[in-house]
Amino acid sequence: MKRRGDEFLNVAAHELRTPILPILANAELLRDKIKTGSRELDTIFRNAVRLQQLSENILSATKIDSNSLTIQKEEFDLNTLIGQIIEDEQHAIEKRNLRIVFVPQTSNLPVLADESRIGQVIVNLLDNAIKFTQEGQILVTSEMMKEEIVVRVHDDGPGIDPQIFPVLFSKFASRSPSGTGLGLFICKKIIEAHGGTIHARNSSAPGKSGAIFTFTLPALR
Ligand SMILES: Nc1ncnc2c1ncn2[C@@H]1O[C@H](COP(=O)(O)OP(=O)(O)OP(=O)(O)O)[C@@H](O)[C@H]1O
Ligand SMILES: [Mg+2]
The missing domain is CATH 3.30.565.10 (Histidine kinase-like ATPase, C-terminal domain)
Known part of the structure; x- marks a missing residue:
């Protein structure tokens, strides 16, 4: 049961990464375009980064738990x-x-x-x-x-x-x-x-x- 839970987490964290990357890349492009800065854009960017780090951490933790963290x-x-x-x-x-x-x-x-x-x-x-x-x-x-x-x-x-x-x-x-x-x-x-x-x-x-x-x-x- 625990293994299936870990597998689910692993897949979910992996799948989460895919849509986060274009959000981050486009927010970055927009930020470079809007030289004056935008609070709304900063919020999008900050939260996308947070989401990316969270999915990286969940992925790493499931790998550690299954002894498959590779170096x-x-x-x-x-x-x-x-x-x-x-x-x-x-x-x-x-x-x-x-x-x-x-x-x-x-x-x-x-x-x-x-x-x-x-x-x-x-x-x-x-x-x-x-x-x-x-x-x-x-x-x-x-x-x-x-x-x-x-x-x-x-x-x-x-x-x-x-x-x-x-x-x-x-x-x-x-x-x-x-x-x-x-x-x-x-x-x-x-x-x-x-x-x-x-x-x-x-x-x-x-x-x-x-x-x-x-x-x-x-x-x-
Ligand atoms: N620089 C720091 N100053 C004060 N307390 C800290 C600091 N770094 C870590 N801690 C304490 O250690 C706890 C565990 O840190 P950890 O990074 O593992 O988890 P988190 O930051 O709460 O969550 P996550 O990193 O998963 O987003 C923190 O919740 C906090 O109580
Ligand atoms: Mg932390």
């Missing part, structure tokens, strides 16, 4: 990927008093990893930071430390609810009315499938609140 490794520069994702995410916060700052500590970060899956991790971490931070800054850093690549996402939000810490990376651990609680579960599985680690803590620095998520990936040798 296709290739060599790429992690800083370039982070930069591209941040550029896309800037659109979502354009009109808010919030900005994402990327400070790579090491200029080139070649990795052997699944680029789209690592992208999914970064998107999920940034989405959370954007969702839980009313205003201020989201600081993203990346660096090579010994044999590891370390990426950090530090936001200015209220920090992680202490009650959720023990189950933070479990499925459906959500404290957000609009959340499904799949994001961090997927992040952990993807990072671990690459031989890396992921953890979270709240900032203890005076005057700087917020959540800090850190993931590592083995450096390319």
